[in-house]
Amino acid sequence: MAKFRQLRDCLESCGLARPQQFQRPLPCPRRWLEFVHEREYHKAFAQGELDRAAQRRIGLPATKPLVRRTWLAVGGTVLTARLALQHGLACHLAGGTHHAFPSYGSGFCIFNDIAVAARVLLEQGLVQRLLVVDLDVHQGDATAVIFAADPRVFTFSAHGASNFPSRKQRSDFDLPLPDGMEDQDYLEAIGNVLPELLEQHQPDLVLYNAGVDPHRDDRLGKLSLSDQGLLQRDHLVIDACLRRNIALASVIGGGYDALSPLVKRHALVFRAATDQARLHGL
Numbered sequence: 266m267a268k269f270r271q272l273r274d275c276l277e278s279c280g281l282a283r284p285q286q287f288q289r290p291l292p293c294p295r296r297w298l299e300f301v302h303e304r305e306y307h308k309a310f311a312q313g314e315l316d317r318a319a320q321r322r323i324g325l326p327a328t329k330p331l332v333r334r335t336w337l338a339v340g341g342t343v344l345t346a347r348l349a350l351q352h353g354l355a356c357h358l359a360g361g362t363h364h365a366f367p368s369y370g371s372g373f374c375i376f377n378d379i380a381v382a383a384r385v386l387l388e389q390g391l392v393q394r395l396l397v398v399d400l401d402v403h404q405g406d407a408t409a410v411i412f413a414a415d416p417r418v419f420t421f422s423a424h425g426a427s428n429f430p431s432r433k434q435r436s437d438f439d440l441p442l443p444d445g446m447e448d449q450d451y452l453e454a455i456g457n458v459l460p461e462l463l464e465q466h467q468p469d470l471v472l473y474n475a476g477v478d479p480h481r482d483d484r485l486g487k488l489s490l491s492d493q494g495l496l497q498r499d500h501l502v503i504d505a506c507l508r509r510n511i512a513l514a515s516v517i518g519g520g521y522d523a524l525s526p527l528v529k530r531h532a533l534v535f536r537a538a539t540d541q542a543r544l545h546g547l
């Protein structure tokens with residue numbers, strides 16, 4: 266997918282990131298992936314042996330480049346989370362595949378990168394408590410299921426009530442939103458719950474899915490946020506964490522539109538992060 270490279274180019278050309286600020290991940294080791302995913306599933310995917318029904322459910326053809334990108338993207342989310350612990354804030358140029366369950370993928374998601382990253386940090390003793398803030402317009406259904414019985418990871422999902430997946434799961438906190446919601450109401454809805462969740466759970470790290478599909482021009486979104494609204498949302502989330510000395514790692518999540526507007530939309534979280542890093546002296 267061209268959007269990943271274009272996003273990188275866009276960040277450099279807009280002056281949002283210098284070349285030396287980028288770090289290259291390695292593909293996720295199998296051992297880490299298996300903190301979340303079943304061996305049979307990831308092996309079948311990597312070897313191009315998923316059956317038709319499983320491939321259809323994912324909605325992407327299992328090509329070699331896709332396999333490579335998928336393992337790399339998960340490695341990138343783990344790296345981003347570690348960098349966030351080190352620096353207070355780090356942003357991934359991919360990630361957010363929150364519809365990937367332990368033994369199957371769905372909705373363009375193959376492996377659940379945030380879930381893997383959370384488990385890796387917990388296993389390595391780098392964190393005790395995590396909060397997943399999933400503001401992609403689709404519910405983080407698989408993430409909710411994966412951590413349903415794990416008190417160390419609190420899952421928060423704000424999503425279009427009528428949108429995919431039709432069968433919602435139970436996150437620790439769900440905020441279903443009505444179709445057509447605009448900037449002001451959306452920002453109020455998030456702003457009303459996020460500070461309290463941070464205070465209550467005191468996470469060592471927030472894993473933030475900054476999906477841009479709540480945008481009004483998004484093909485799959487059904488909400489009506491503007492560019493400005495998305496930017497304000499990202500400011501709100503990052504500021505809420507940094508002012509409490511909580512580290513934040515972001516992933517780009519979903520977005521469905523022509524390449525050029527989409528890349529600009531995904532760049533918004535990097536713009537917010539750059540400004541917030543300066544404001545908070547990181």
Ligand SMILES: [Zn+2]
Nearest residue numbers: 401402403519
């Ligand atoms: Zn989405």
